[in-house]
Amino acid sequence: xxxxxxxxxxxxxxxxxxxxxxxxxxxxxxxxxxxxxxxxxxxxxxxxxxxxxxxxxxxxxxxxxxxxxxxxxxxxxxxxxxxxxxxxxxxxxxxxxxxxxxxxxxxxxxxxxxxxxxxxxxxxxxxxxxxxxxxxxxxxxxxxxxxxxxxxxxxxxxxxxxxxxxxxxxxxxxxxxxxxxxxxxxxxxxxxxxxxxxxxxxxxxxxxxxxxxxxxxxxxxxxxxxxxxxxxxxxxxxxxxxxxxxxxxxxxxxxxxxxxxxxxxxxxxxxxxxxxxxxxxxxxxxxx
Amino acid sequence: xxxxxxxxxxxxxxxxxxxxxxxxxxxxxxxxxxxxxxxxxxxxxxxxxxxxxxxxxxxxxxxxxxxxxxxxxxxxxxxxxxxxxxxxxxxxxxxxxxxxxxxxxxxxxxxxxxxxxxxxxxxxxxxxxxxxxxxxxxxxxxxxxxxxxxxxxxxxxxxxxxxxxxxxxxxxxxxxxxxxxxxxxxxxxxxxxxxxxxxxxxxxxxxxxxxxxxxxxxxxxxxxxxxxxxxxxxxxxxxxxxxxxxxxxxxxxxxxxxxxxxxxxxxxxxxxxxxxxxxxxxxxxxxx
Numbered sequence: 001x002x003x004x005x006x007x008x009x010x011x012x013x014x015x016x017x018x019x020x021x022x023x024x025x026x027x028x029x030x031x032x033x034x035x036x037x038x039x040x041x042x043x044x045x046x047x048x049x050x051x052x053x054x055x056x057x058x059x060x061x062x063x064x065x066x067x068x069x070x071x072x073x074x075x076x077x078x079x080x081x082x083x084x085x086x087x088x089x090x091x092x093x094x095x096x097x098x099x100x101x102x103x104x105x106x107x108x109x110x111x112x113x114x115x116x117x118x119x120x121x122x123x124x125x126x127x128x129x130x131x132x133x134x135x136x137x138x139x140x141x142x143x144x145x146x147x148x149x150x151x152x153x154x155x156x157x158x159x160x161x162x163x164x165x166x167x168x169x170x171x172x173x174x175x176x177x178x179x180x181x182x183x184x185x186x187x188x189x190x191x192x193x194x195x196x197x198x199x200x201x202x203x204x205x206x207x208x209x210x211x212x213x214x215x216x217x218x219x220x221x222x223x224x225x226x227x228x229x230x231x232x233x234x235x236x237x238x239x240x241x242x243x244x245x246x247x248x249x250x251x252x253x254x255x256x257x258x259x260x261x262x263x264x265x266x267x268x269x270x271x272x273x274x275x276x277x278x279x280x281x282x283x284x285x286x287x288x
Numbered sequence: 289x290x291x292x293x294x295x296x297x298x299x300x301x302x303x304x305x306x307x308x309x310x311x312x313x314x315x316x317x318x319x320x321x322x323x324x325x326x327x328x329x330x331x332x333x334x335x336x337x338x339x340x341x342x343x344x345x346x347x348x349x350x351x352x353x354x355x356x357x358x359x360x361x362x363x364x365x366x367x368x369x370x371x372x373x374x375x376x377x378x379x380x381x382x383x384x385x386x387x388x389x390x391x392x393x394x395x396x397x398x399x400x401x402x403x404x405x406x407x408x409x410x411x412x413x414x415x416x417x418x419x420x421x422x423x424x425x426x427x428x429x430x431x432x433x434x435x436x437x438x439x440x441x442x443x444x445x446x447x448x449x450x451x452x453x454x455x456x457x458x459x460x461x462x463x464x465x466x467x468x469x470x471x472x473x474x475x476x477x478x479x480x481x482x483x484x485x486x487x488x489x490x491x492x493x494x495x496x497x498x499x500x501x502x503x504x505x506x507x508x509x510x511x512x513x514x515x516x517x518x519x520x521x522x523x524x525x526x527x528x529x530x531x532x533x534x535x536x537x538x539x540x541x542x543x544x545x546x547x548x549x550x551x552x553x554x555x556x557x558x559x560x561x562x563x564x565x566x567x568x569x570x571x572x573x574x575x576x
Contacts, residue, residue, distance in 0.1 A: 233543070252547045
């Protein structure tokens with residue numbers, strides 16, 4: 001029996017002194033696709049419609065980075081250190097070259113991983129994210145709502161999540177609620193919520209990432225991997241123009257923006273997103 | 289035997305006093321896809337890899353608008369008048385509701401058609417184009433090269449075309465030459481080149497379209513059709529930021545930008561473009 005998003009058991013691997021929680025499902029062979037999630041998120045914050053859709057044609061690996069949710073260790077305060085932890089995890093699992101899908105802060109880490117450990121990364125999918133020193137949000141509610149915590153779960157509550165990740169339109173809000181139901185389908189063997197330490201350290205790392213370092217956007221020229229950049233056309237957390245910038249500066253980047261959607265466009269259009277990802281990732285790629 | 293791009297005979301239909309040249313091929317049933325080409329171009333300026341690829345799953349209709357190439361009449365000096373001519377042609381053929389793919393000035397006409405005759409247009413594909421009053425090119429060579437004419441053909445020559453429509457990179461230039469060979473595969477029953485009158489009138493229409501009218505970009509809010517916006521990530525003729533603007537302002541717009549490519553990204557990545565178009569146009573659409 002093949003495992004799926006909801007049935008894959010949580011496993012652990014020790015690497016460089018950290019005990020990493022991970023799950024693997026989908027095809028046994030092919031280039032694995034490794035997913036890196038958003039602020040405060042662990043393995044249970046993905047959309048099964050996305051992960052199982054991608055797993056039809058490749059191995060999919062979810063994991064919690066150091067200190068996050070079910071993994072041991074402490075969450076570090078820089079994106080670069082998070083990328084190094086991710087490399088430790090991937091080397092610990094002996095996965096070889098992988099494709100990496102990074103969402104939000106996970107997209108920052110994916111970029112840093114491709115820059116610091118290029119030999120590990122075959123292709124990149126960057127969703128709802130932006131470059132170092134990108135354009136900041138102008139929405140005054142983002143900071144507060146992003147840190148808000150539902151006391152019954154220890155996580156972001158539904159109302160804050162719908163505001164931050166979806167558009168105010170009826171269609172987008174309905175898609176957000178449908179996603180929320182899908183992501184809670186897994187009932188057993190779930191991650192614990194991330195700790196306040198993780199939130200604080202990730203916040204520090206995000207703030208440091210917002211600072212321009214050297215010539216703005218120049219490090220993007222060093223990303224050689226074919227890259228698919230995806231966002232909603234009105235992201236209030238990491239403004240959509242940042243996705244455009246990524247597509248201008250990364251040499252082999254393709255950009256896709258979805259209508260009537262925000263930060264979580266991949267959860268609003270899971271079928272479309274999976275179809276676009278598979279076109280991009282499948283061998284032989286239509287562009288490379 | 290089914291016709292293809294190179295074998296479909298040129299036909300004519302009289303509508304509102306104009307004798308329009310057109311060709312039809314591909315499937316007999318389904319929503320027809322009608323293509324509107326770039327500055328000075330007629331039916332022979334498309335890529336058979338694109339048109340035949342799209343025609344696998346729908347009827348494809350090419351035509352010359354009033355005054356252009358093989359059609360009768362004069363080319364008018366406004367985009368709006370060109371859109372009205374296009375509506376005359378479509379009504380003359382009794383095509384019912386169609387999908388429209390507009391490239392460059394053809395994308396301006398497609399927008400005007402959707403705004404002035406919304407009942408005719410089901411979905412829009414806008415390639416290498418921009419909104420009324422968009423951002424102008426900063427490349428000083430575009431005007432001169434766009435008007436240059438190879439005396440042996442009466443059309444834009446290869447060197448100017450490669451500069452204007454492709455990137456300077458080796459890969460993009462090679463793709464441009466491969467396209468040039470494909471587009472000249474049709475040897476018989478070809479269009480005559482467009483006249484100087486067409487070039488002059490189209491130039492006037494383009495200049496008028498560049499002027500902001502009323503609140504900038506506001507008319508885009510009135511385009512209700514699901515719209516796929518496509519460009520290369522570095523278009524020097526209609527700068528790529530204009531495609532981004534279209535995707536911000538048209539309510540149901542999806543944006544796709546291709547790497548290492550310019551104005552003619554659809555001819556650089558014909559298979560990828562056809563796959564993306566078919567995902568967007570096929571019934572049922574994954575978003576609508």
